[in-house]
Amino acid sequence: MKLYSLIFNEVTKMVLKKRLYVVLGILVVLISLFAYGEHYTAQKSQEQLVKQSGEAAAGDWRKQTQLQITDLKRRMDNPFVPEAGKSSIRVRAEQLQYYLDKDINPLESTAGRFTSRFIAQAIALFIPLMMILLAGDMVSGELAGGNIKMLLTRPVERWRVLVSKHLTLLLMEGLVLLLTALLSVLIAWIVFRRGGWDAPVLTGFQVHNGQLDASHVRSVTQLQYVVMSYGLAWLVSVSVGALALMVSVIVRSTSAAIGVMMSALIAGSFLAFFISDWKLARYLFNVNLSLTDYLSGSFQPIDGLSLIFSVAVLGAWTLGAVVVSFLVFVYRDVTA
Amino acid sequence: MRNGLFHGLILVSLLSLIILTGGVVGAFAVTGGSGGDETKAVATATPRTGDLKIAVLGDSLAVGTGNAQGQGFGELFAGKIRRAGGVTLTNKAVNGLTTQGLLAQLSGGSLNEAVATADLILLSAGGNDLRGVQAVEASKVAETYPKLKTAYEANMKGIFALLRRLNPKADIMLLGLYNPSGTAGSAEEDRYIREWDSLAASLAAQDPGTLYMPVYDLFRYRAKTWIAADGLHPNKDGYTAIADRMYGSMGSKYEP
Numbered sequence: 001m002k003l004y005s006l007i008f009n010e011v012t013k014m015v016l017k018k019r020l021y022v023v024l025g026i027l028v029v030l031i032s033l034f035a036y037g038e039h040y041t042a043q044k045s046q047e048q049l050v051k052q053s054g055e056a057a058a059g060d061w062r063k064q065t066q067l068q069i070t071d072l073k074r075r076m077d078n079p080f081v082p083e084a085g086k087s088s089i090r091v092r093a094e095q096l097q098y099y100l101d102k103d104i105n106p107l108e109s110t111a112g113r114f115t116s117r118f119i120a121q122a123i124a125l126f127i128p129l130m131m132i133l134l135a136g137d138m139v140s141g142e143l144a145g146g147n148i149k150m151l152l153t154r155p156v157e158r159w160r161v162l163v164s165k166h167l168t169l170l171l172m173e174g175l176v177l178l179l180t181a182l183l184s185v186l187i188a189w190i191v192f193r194r195g196g197w198d199a200p201v202l203t204g205f206q207v208h209n210g211q212l213d214a215s216h217v218r219s220v221t222q223l224q225y226v227v228m229s230y231g232l233a234w235l236v237s238v239s240v241g242a243l244a245l246m247v248s249v250i251v252r253s254t255s256a257a258i259g260v261m262m263s264a265l266i267a268g269s270f271l272a273f274f275i276s277d278w279k280l281a282r283y284l285f286n287v288n289l290s291l292t293d294y295l296s297g298s299f300q301p302i303d304g305l306s307l308i309f310s311v312a313v314l315g316a317w318t319l320g321a322v323v324v325s326f327l328v329f330v331y332r333d334v335t336a
Numbered sequence: 337m338r339n340g341l342f343h344g345l346i347l348v349s350l351l352s353l354i355i356l357t358g359g360v361v362g363a364f365a366v367t368g369g370s371g372g373d374e375t376k377a378v379a380t381a382t383p384r385t386g387d388l389k390i391a392v393l394g395d396s397l398a399v400g401t402g403n404a405q406g407q408g409f410g411e412l413f414a415g416k417i418r419r420a421g422g423v424t425l426t427n428k429a430v431n432g433l434t435t436q437g438l439l440a441q442l443s444g445g446s447l448n449e450a451v452a453t454a455d456l457i458l459l460s461a462g463g464n465d466l467r468g469v470q471a472v473e474a475s476k477v478a479e480t481y482p483k484l485k486t487a488y489e490a491n492m493k494g495i496f497a498l499l500r501r502l503n504p505k506a507d508i509m510l511l512g513l514y515n516p517s518g519t520a521g522s523a524e525e526d527r528y529i530r531e532w533d534s535l536a537a538s539l540a541a542q543d544p545g546t547l548y549m550p551v552y553d554l555f556r557y558r559a560k561t562w563i564a565a566d567g568l569h570p571n572k573d574g575y576t577a578i579a580d581r582m583y584g585s586m587g588s589k590y591e592p
Contacts, residue, residue: 011342171349178352204366224362231359294367307367 006156006164007171010138014172019137023130023176024183030126031184034118035191038109046107061105069096091219094200102196110196112222114188115181119229120296124289125265127180127233128240132261134172135244137254138165139329144253162249162329166322169245173237181230201225205297206306225295232291232307239285239314239321240265246321249329265289276302282309285317387421388590390414391428391450394438394460397511397578398429402569409511410458412579417590426450434464435491442498451502456590458582460511461495462488466532469525481528485535492539500543507589508546509582512536515552516568518559547586551578 014020072093076086099106109117119127139162142148151161189195200219220228240261248257268286275281282288282302288310295307392398392410400408407415414423428450430437438461441447451457465488472480499508513533515526533552540548554577555562555570562574570578 007346008342011346015342015345170353171346174352174356175345175349177356178348206367218366220362220366227355227359228363228366229359231356231361232363234353234356235360291363295363307364 002156003160003164003167006160007168010164010168011171014134014168017137017141019134020172020176023133024179026130027176027180027183028187030122031118031180031187034121035114035184035187038114038117039191042108061107062100065096065100065106069093069100072096087218088202091200091202094219095202098199102199104194104196104199108194109188109192110194110199110222111185111188111192112196112199112226114192115184116201116222116226116229116292118184118188119180119226119233120292122180123229123233123236123292125269127177127237128265128289129262130176130180131173131237131241132244132258132265134176135169135241136248136258136261138169138245138248140248140251140254140257158330159326162326166242166245166325169241170238173234173241177230177234177237180233181226197221197223202297203228203295205294228295229292232295235311235314236289236291239318240289242318242321242325243285246325246328249325275305283313285314288313388417388419388423388456389454390423390425390456390458391447391454391506392425392458393441393447393451394429394458394511395433395464396429396431396569397460397463398427398458399431400575401431402564402566403572403575405572407572407575409460409575409578409582412575413458413582416579416583417587419591423590426454429460432464433461434468435461435488435495436465439491439494439498442495442502448502451499451506454503454506456586457499457503457506457508458511459495459508462492462532462536463513465491466513466528469528477524485532488532489535489539492536496539496543496546506545507586508540508543509586510536510540510546510548511578512548512550512552514555514570516555516559516563518556518563520559549578549582549585551581554578554581 072089076089076093096106098104104110139148142151152158199222201222201224203220203225204218243264244257244261247260248254251257251260264286268284268289271281271284272287272290275287282305291307291310294310390410390413392408396402398408398410400406400411408427408429410425410427410429414425417423428441428447430441433441442451465484468484469477469481496508499506513529513536515521515529517525530552533550537548537550540546555574558574558577562570562577564571564574
């Protein structure tokens, strides 16, 4: 119960300090922008199609889609198409059939597709940034503001204080992701007016011998896919959050803590270029953040890189961050 | 009131954690991220840098007829590849082989091992089928040609189907046709060769793992220098030109 009241105290601070609102505000703005962009692109490509093939042909997307399906089915029967490729052709035909059955133009976006696309874009930089904003001042803010003396003079062991902070962060990360999902569903629904939650989505790519193996490809529903994507985003959040909290324990000023973590994140997107040649780079946490790529199969297949590898790397960094944060927090002299 | 809100917030967060954990479990399930699979991937990853197995099938071009040193494009191509594990080449080509003959060779089973173990299959066939046109009287050519073409197409489809049954993964390279007379021959014959060549290209395009390698252009203006004294096969320089082109397009794939 003691721990729960500590967590409660932390949650209260988090909400009252309005940092959570800032995060939510940024989310609303960004998701809206992204949704508008997607909508605009879809419109543009529709116009392009009209220009190319005339009003009648483009307007009749059902016929076009039917043609594509027939074509895919014919390719399935072709003896020259290797077995490995057939499963992805089958799922593509399934997808188009779904759109046809549900009377959805495959060129237009749906709330489901948007929600998963958004998280796939946001998982490597934007979501971690939100987590850094949340975690960056959890300890350094108290050091800077002098609150820490109040907190530590209470009859509570220091490690319990830090445990409550870690657990609160874990809760808040879940909350932020839940809100991200809800907001993107809501905004996307306003923009696209279509759910498309049971649409089939292609997944199940594996890497064997450094090559993308599509023979286990199968379809899951859009809803399942979204939940999986957000689950992976949560793993990323937990890892980045733990690291940010560690930095926040070590560094005294909040802005320095946030700055350190942000530069580490941005460095990751540069370092990712070297990952195929420079073996050591793959053990850095910041090049292993795009976990959703493993779901969509949109990654450069590199031998030895897989979802389990990336998650293991993130896990190791998380563990290290937690241990360091405890050591520093428990043994440091508070002089502020 | 406010306390209630915070308690609620904590509860909602806990709930979202449960959903997210479910998502993580699902993600691991679909990407086959279980430990067993991973070791399999690592274990089979080793042969990638090991030796490269090339199987050469088809007619006299694959044999290397016309080259005094007796090396066909396969041997010359293999000689260019720099690779730690080396290259193993099995040449099963036969002089004068038609697509009919290759099909018989394949279905007879004598190529099974070479094809099944190959990483890359080099294929040259079809030229001898077309020579069937020359065998008939000039008045019958217009009648014979379409039949030969249909037979060629059917044979090639059968060859690809058999190759893929034996080895679904290997890269296949299908060599195109050339006119040994360059610009000097009859226009009619040249037209047949062009048609045949484009048919070969479209057959190759039906299999995603197959690359069609045109050579018509190589010999178009070089028949004098790159065709051997027999007036039919490439000479050493001609074969080297083919191998250079193959290396230019596929070499980097096999050099780690």
